[in-house]
Amino acid sequence: MKKLMSRIFASLLVAGAIFVAASWFINMPSKEMLGTWVAPDYGQVMRISRLRAEVYRTTAVSCFREYAFPAHLGLVKLIAGASIERRNDMLELSVDGVVEPIRHTRSEFPSKCAEPDHTERGAIHTFDVFWSAMDEHYPFFDLHNVDWDTRRELAPSSDDLSEVELSFLLKQATLGLDDGHVQLSMGDQGYFSPEEDPSWLKANPSLTRKLLWQTALSQAEIPVQGLEGFSIRYGMRSDGIGYIAIKEMEVQKPIGQSSHEAASRAFQQVVMDLQDAKGIVVDVRYNPGGSDSVAVAIAEYFLQTPVTAFSKRSWQQEGFSEPFQIKVHPAQGPNLAQPVVVLISGMTGSAAEIFTLIMRERPETTIMGTRSSGGLSDVLEFTLPNGWLLGLSYQEYLSAQGEAFEGIGIPPDIFVEFDADGIIAGTDALVETAVHLLGSN
Numbered sequence: 001m002k003k004l005m006s007r008i009f010a011s012l013l014v015a016g017a018i019f020v021a022a023s024w025f026i027n028m029p030s031k032e033m034l035g036t037w038v039a040p041d042y043g044q045v046m047r048i049s050r051l052r053a054e055v056y057r058t059t060a061v062s063c064f065r066e067y068a069f070p071a072h073l074g075l076v077k078l079i080a081g082a083s084i085e086r087r088n089d090m091l092e093l094s095v096d097g098v099v100e101p102i103r104h105t106r107s108e109f110p111s112k113c114a115e116p117d118h119t120e121r122g123a124i125h126t127f128d129v130f131w132s133a134m135d136e137h138y139p140f141f142d143l144h145n146v147d148w149d150t151r152r153e154l155a156p157s158s159d160d161l162s163e164v165e166l167s168f169l170l171k172q173a174t175l176g177l178d179d180g181h182v183q184l185s186m187g188d189q190g191y192f193s194p195e196e197d198p199s200w201l202k203a204n205p206s207l208t209r210k211l212l213w214q215t216a217l218s219q220a221e222i223p224v225q226g227l228e229g230f231s232i233r234y235g236m237r238s239d240g241i242g243y244i245a246i247k248e249m250e251v252q253k254p255i256g257q258s259s260h261e262a263a264s265r266a267f268q269q270v271v272m273d274l275q276d277a278k279g280i281v282v283d284v285r286y287n288p289g290g291s292d293s294v295a296v297a298i299a300e301y302f303l304q305t306p307v308t309a310f311s312k313r314s315w316q317q318e319g320f321s322e323p324f325q326i327k328v329h330p331a332q333g334p335n336l337a338q339p340v341v342v343l344i345s346g347m348t349g350s351a352a353e354i355f356t357l358i359m360r361e362r363p364e365t366t367i368m369g370t371r372s373s374g375g376l377s378d379v380l381e382f383t384l385p386n387g388w389l390l391g392l393s394y395q396e397y398l399s400a401q402g403e404a405f406e407g408i409g410i411p412p413d414i415f416v417e418f419d420a421d422g423i424i425a426g427t428d429a430l431v432e433t434a435v436h437l438l439g440s441n
Helices: 002-027 073-080 123-137 148-154 163-174 199-203 209-220 259-273 292-300 351-360 420-424 429-440
Strands: 035-039 044-048 052-059 062-070 082-087 090-095 102-106 183-185 225-227 230-236 241-251 279-283 307-314 324-328 340-344 365-369 379-383 389-393 395-399
Touching: 002 073, 044 102, 052 123, 052 379, 062 073, 062 123, 062 379, 073 082, 123 148, 123 163, 123 379, 123 389, 148 163, 163 183, 199 420, 209 230, 209 241, 209 279, 209 420, 209 429, 225 259, 230 259, 241 259, 241 292, 241 351, 241 429, 259 292, 279 429, 292 324, 292 351, 307 351, 340 351, 340 429, 351 365, 351 395, 365 429
Parallel strands: 241 279, 279 340, 340 365
Antiparallel strands: 035 044, 035 102, 044 052, 052 062, 082 090, 090 102, 183 389, 225 230, 230 241, 307 324, 307 395, 379 389
16 A cells, blocks of 8 residues: 555656646747847846746846746746747736736846845945936936936945944935835835925825825715725715725735726625716725726726827936837726715825826826825835845836926816814815716716
8 A cells, every 4th residue: 555655646746747747848938039138218127048037137336136037937837927029029928917927138248246145234325226217217406406427425434334324324315205106115214205295295294195085985975885905995976986995006916816807806896886876976086006007997897988098208317218108998897987076185195096096087087186295206216235125216207298297296177175183074076076066077
């Protein structure tokens, strides 16, 4: 019996090995994909072999291997939601949550990347990499009236600095950049962004996102419904007006499913439940963003025809790349064709602003409230020599009409001053204003 079980176990091992080998053979990169590829506007180098792929992030003074993973393209797509494809003479890396591919051209492997780790970890080199990454990839210094060259004067003259002292220098260097996508994750020294809160929030720090959403939902007067794994609350008022609060552009997704697929499937329930609404209020006032793919998936259910929603372009020291145009198509199945009011505020950020850009191109849609936060760009991340993480804006989103809203925010069609005093008193007048507008139509 033991010998029989041993033979069965050995046979299973052999069969498993054959399956893995066959799977790897089918999913390994093609010959045309092998070698070194660069995407300068991302500071990115990708090196691909039959068995392994590596992604490096570079500046003028550094090269660091950010990722290394098995070159099993099926596994990469299943687990990481990323796909790598050869298209003409370019290599395209598509990442879940980002609406356009990262395009690489063939190149020689940079000699400075021969050592895949930061060889110097002191304060001087850490500041140099930080300064260089911002200098090469951040496009909005003029917008914020910051002279980045003078910030180099903050560079330490010695490696004999504590983490507290170094974190202070990096924070000082970013001051004045009112940009939530400029971020420093500094281990024990915590997280920092130079972004400033809206003036009404500075004056009323007790107005947390939780309290703001509670007041909005109470004012909406709906039997609140939710979606599992999706920060959405919605319902139908007694007067036939629907209300949807989208708290984040994030969704829990099962392995093998993209954020777009997961969000689209989940939002179908909202569409079914609000199909007979006379009009719909979509509230993203306190939505900080998340995944652009989720924003697109939700917006698709409000479209009847395709729209050219926006374009985006990346910066690399000398200027912007050619714009990549984003066209959004209606979702499959029943959609929401009713008049819509989208509520925005200075706390509407990132992917929630992308949602707003798409909805601006939809007929019978009114944007109401105050300007959004003006933080539309994706975040480009660099690992610093000491292990800290720098995030920065590196793209400019343009509306279908060619308008740029980075740093200034998307303007509403109907401006309504934020009523902080009313919300503190438990009243959200903007919800009622939106409902009244839809009811009068």
